[in-house]
């Protein structure tokens with residue numbers, strides 16, 4: 001991007017905007033999934049044991065999908081414009097209407113995921129919408145899945161005594177950004 005700014009193909013402001021976007025899209029999301037996912041597992045020791053004690057990488061991969069669904073960390077509504085009339089749930093959305101899509105509501109729909117308010121790492125949750133939907137769904141989802149499979153499959157084995165070093169009600173939850181997360185996660189081992 002610096003080269004393109006020097007070549008006059010991109011303004012400095014565009015490069016800064018793109019850099020911030022990639023930092024949020026590529027770093028904040030995965031970092032948040034690691035801290036929040038760890039918090040959920042530490043608070044649900046029987047679920048943590050399933051992830052930690054299994055030799056089967058498919059169990060970890062399934063846990064990643066369930067935590068993506070359960071946490072749905074992108075909680076800003078995604079904006080779309082209908083390109084044609086569509087009927088959903090008895091309501092017609094007209095071509096040209098603006099839509100705000102709430103991924104969290106879709107991922108907690110009890111018809112799609114029975115008992116959706118419970119985390120269950122054995123649930124087949126892969127058809128969640130945590131990475132969005134359609135042509136603009138998350139470009140980095142394969143990388144994000146890989147990173148989370150490595151972390152969840154390694155961290156709790158390497159540090160089996162990992163525990164929270166604060167009460168959950170002392171933690172500061174941050175809803176101000178693109179993703180929802182914890183400002184910090186104090187742990188001990």
Ligand code: HEM
Pocket residue numbers: 025026027029030033073074078103130131132133134135136137138139140141143144
């Ligand atoms: C757990 C991690 C992640 C989550 C939950 C996540 C979630 C999302 C969501 C919900 C969207 C909007 C999709 C839509 O509009 O339908 C998105 C877009 C995007 N994400 Fe991610 N993301 C993650 C990790 C990453 C990583 C690691 C990268 C890059 C290295 C990345 C790059 C992008 C980009 C470039 C877009 C815009 C795609 C477009 O508009 O065409 N994301 N992500």
